[in-house]
Amino acid sequence: MATNGRDAVGRGSSSSVAHAPSHPHLTARQRRRLWISTQPGAWMMVLAPGLAGTIIAGVLALRFGASASSVWLRDLWLLLAWALCYCVQFTAARWLVSRRVHRYLTPMIVYGVALAVVGLPLVVIHSAILWWAPVYLVLAGLSLWAAYTHRERSLWANAADVVAASLIGAIAGSAVAGFRPSDIPRAALVAAMAFLMVEYGSALFVKTMIRKFGDPRYHILSVLWHAAMAAAGFLVQPLWGAIAVVLLLRAIMLPMRSERIRPLYVGVEEGVVLAVAFVVILIGVL
Numbered sequence: 001m002a003t004n005g006r007d008a009v010g011r012g013s014s015s016s017v018a019h020a021p022s023h024p025h026l027t028a029r030q031r032r033r034l035w036i037s038t039q040p041g042a043w044m045m046v047l048a049p050g051l052a053g054t055i056i057a058g059v060l061a062l063r064f065g066a067s068a069s070s071v072w073l074r075d076l077w078l079l080l081a082w083a084l085c086y087c088v089q090f091t092a093a094r095w096l097v098s099r100r101v102h103r104y105l106t107p108m109i110v111y112g113v114a115l116a117v118v119g120l121p122l123v124v125i126h127s128a129i130l131w132w133a134p135v136y137l138v139l140a141g142l143s144l145w146a147a148y149t150h151r152e153r154s155l156w157a158n159a160a161d162v163v164a165a166s167l168i169g170a171i172a173g174s175a176v177a178g179f180r181p182s183d184i185p186r187a188a189l190v191a192a193m194a195f196l197m198v199e200y201g202s203a204l205f206v207k208t209m210i211r212k213f214g215d216p217r218y219h220i221l222s223v224l225w226h227a228a229m230a231a232a233g234f235l236v237q238p239l240w241g242a243i244a245v246v247l248l249l250r251a252i253m254l255p256m257r258s259e260r261i262r263p264l265y266v267g268v269e270e271g272v273v274l275a276v277a278f279v280v281i282l283i284g285v286l
Contacts, residue, residue: 035107037090041267044274045202046086046165049195050079052282053172056188059286061176074126075175081122082168084115089140093147128180132171139164153211159201166196187285190236194284197229200246200278202270208255209266219255226251237284249271 037043054075058068098104123129141158146157146197171179173188204222212218226248232242254261 001073006094019030025185045199049166049169050172052191053188057175060185071175075172075194083121088115089109089166096147126179128178131181162199166192194281201225201229205251210263213260222251240284
C-alpha cells in the first residue's frame, strides 16, 4: 500500500486524469512506469516493517534453538507475497484514479495472477495467515476507495496504508510460530508499533512540507503526533525517545520556513530518517 495512483497517471486535475485517452502513444519509459511504482519512498515504507520482522523472527529462532534458515525462508516467501500485494494495490489505484482506462488494467491483472501463484500456496501451507485476512480486506478496501474517490492523500487513507505496512512486520515476526496471531513475539509487536508511529509521523511531516505547507492545522497535528511519539519512545528506551525528540524539533521548525524545501530534498531526507529508524528499532527490540 502507501502509494498514490494519481502520481503515476498524471499530476494534473482529476478531470484530466479521468478523461485520459485509452490508447495513447506511450514511450518506452512511460510503458515501464505503468508497471513500476514512481514513489521509491513508498517502497521503503511498505517493506521496512516486514524486513524488520523477518530479522526479528530469525534472531529469536536462533536464541531458542530453532532453525533460523527455515524461518527466514518462510518470511521471505511472505515478503514476496506482500510486495506483490503492493504491486496489485498501486496498479489498481492507478486504474481507479484514471476511471478505469484500459492501459492501467493489464499491469493490475498480471500482478494479481502473480500474487495468486505466490500467495495461494503460502496460505494453504500456513493457513494461520488467514486469520489476518479480514483486517487486510478492510485496509485494502479503504485504500482502493480512497483512490476511487480521489482522497488517497487524506489522513485516513494514509493511516490505512501505514497500519497495513506496520502490521506485516508483526506477522513476519510470528513466522517461528507458523504466523499464529496469538504467538506474535513482544519484540515484533513493539517494532510494529514503532514503525506505525514513525511512518505516520513521516506522512504528516511531508504534508506540512509540501501540499499542506503553511497550513497551521496540519502543522499542529504533526507536532502533536511527534510529541506523542517522543513520549512513547522514552517509555520504551532512552535512545528511541532521544531520536523522537530530534524528529519533533524538525516537525516544529522546518514547516515554519518562509520558503518551501524542494520535494526531492524532502523525499531524500525522509528516506534517511526511515533508514535510521529501521536500524534503531531493531537495536531497541533485540
